[in-house]
Amino acid sequence: MEPAHAHVAAAGEGDHDTLLGLLQRVQSAALRALGPHDFDPKLYVDLPLAPGADRAAAEAALASVTTREDMETFLARYFASAGSDLVEADPPDFEAEPRGFLPRVASREARAWALEVHALWKDLARRVAPDVAARPGRHTLLPLPGRVVVPGSRFREVYYWDSYWVVRGLLVSKMYDTAKDIVLNLVYLVEEYGFVLNGARSYYTNRSQPPLLSSMVLELYKATGDLGLVRRSFPSLLKEHNFWVSELHNVEIMDNHGRVHNLSRYQAMWNKPRPESATIDEELASKLNSTAAKEKLYHQIASAAESGWDFSSRWMRLDVL
Numbered sequence: 001m002e003p004a005h006a007h008v009a010a011a012g013e014g015d016h017d018t019l020l021g022l023l024q025r026v027q028s029a030a031l032r033a034l035g036p037h038d039f040d041p042k043l044y045v046d047l048p049l050a051p052g053a054d055r056a057a058a059e060a061a062l063a064s065v066t067t068r069e070d071m072e073t074f075l076a077r078y079f080a081s082a083g084s085d086l087v088e089a090d091p092p093d094f095e096a097e098p099r100g101f102l103p104r105v106a107s108r109e110a111r112a113w114a115l116e117v118h119a120l121w122k123d124l125a126r127r128v129a130p131d132v133a134a135r136p137g138r139h140t141l142l143p144l145p146g147r148v149v150v151p152g153s154r155f156r157e158v159y160y161w162d163s164y165w166v167v168r169g170l171l172v173s174k175m176y177d178t179a180k181d182i183v184l185n186l187v188y189l190v191e192e193y194g195f196v197l198n199g200a201r202s203y204y205t206n207r208s209q210p211p212l213l214s215s216m217v218l219e220l221y222k223a224t225g226d227l228g229l230v231r232r233s234f235p236s237l238l239k240e241h242n243f244w245v246s247e248l249h250n251v252e253i254m255d256n257h258g259r260v261h262n263l264s265r266y267q268a269m270w271n272k273p274r275p276e277s278a279t280i281d282e283e284l285a286s287k288l289n290s291t292a293a294k295e296k297l298y299h300q301i302a303s304a305a306e307s308g309w310d311f312s313s314r315w316m317r318l319d320v321l
């Protein structure tokens with residue numbers, strides 16, 4: 001199973017997948033060198049190559065990395081920090097206290113808290129650095145045309161269903177232009193890949209997330225009456241709908257009266273460890289003996305991630321808690 005799409009990079013630099021392969025080897029080497037305590041495998045697949053650093057040279061140097069000190073020197077030499085390929089972008093439609101902000105909230109404490117939350121947009125708004133589109137073989141981040149809002153912390157990229165809540169919040173904050181950018185970024189992903197990716201990283205091209213793009217367009221339309229946006233998005237909404245009702249996701253269910261219903265289920269196009277959590281997935285699969293059983297587990301983990309509910313207590317058996 002392969003992801004739906006692979007971007008081709010500038011000549012000689014390799015593509016997203018070539019870099020991702022190296023970063024997964026860095027991730028495994030980092031686990032060996034640093035140990036499991038506080039280890040976040042996602043950090044390593046988010047690293048962009050440092051300006052001027054050569055991927056093949058990094059690959060060769062990795063072979064001699066064994067200690068923590070080796071790893072620190074190696075990372076400083078060949079990689080820029082995770083998240084540095086997103087640049088800060090002050091949203092021009094941000095106002096410290098927008099006119100008409102939460103008109104029904106009278107409590108002073110509640111308003112002060114809401115304004116603190118509102119101010120977070122300035123911390124979370126970014127633009128994708130131009131190098132990401134110019135030299136895709138140096139980044140696992142994917143280019144997006146407009147301003148982005150990231151979840152924050154270890155999540156240094158746009159996520160699909162998070163964007164729904166982001167858009168709802170931006171509308172409360174009267175940041176209509178930023179909200180429109182968020183939606184058009186997702187429309188761009190549909191145009192490029194045929195569906196909205198789980199997130200805007202090359203390692204998320206094998207699955208989507210709960211399909212909320214049409215709801216975002218609707219919310220924006222209700223708030224602004226922007227029919228142009230609806231027209232612009234419509235072909236992508238149809239394309240996305242086709243993705244979700246296609247053979248990949250479709251399942252036929254027969255009810256008690258013998259009537260057949262078509263449902264769409266989460267189903268990732270992937271049967272390997274998730275690159276952003278590969279060390280964790282591999283350890284889990286190590287308890288299984290056959291390749292087929294491992295592939296089935298990897299596929300199910302990625303499909304659970306497509307549901308967006310990875311991995312909350314709803315997946316846990318009560319009798320083992």
Ligand SMILES: OC[C@H]1O[C@H](O[C@H]2O[C@H](CO)[C@@H](O)[C@H](O)[C@H]2O)[C@H](O)[C@@H](O)[C@@H]1O
Pocket residue numbers: 042151155159160161162198199274276277305306308309310311
């Ligand atoms: O807030 C962003 C998302 O965070 C969680 O999932 C993401 O991280 C997982 C591993 O680090 C990854 O496998 C998954 O595909 C990502 O979406 C959360 O479970 C998501 O609901 C949320 O959108």
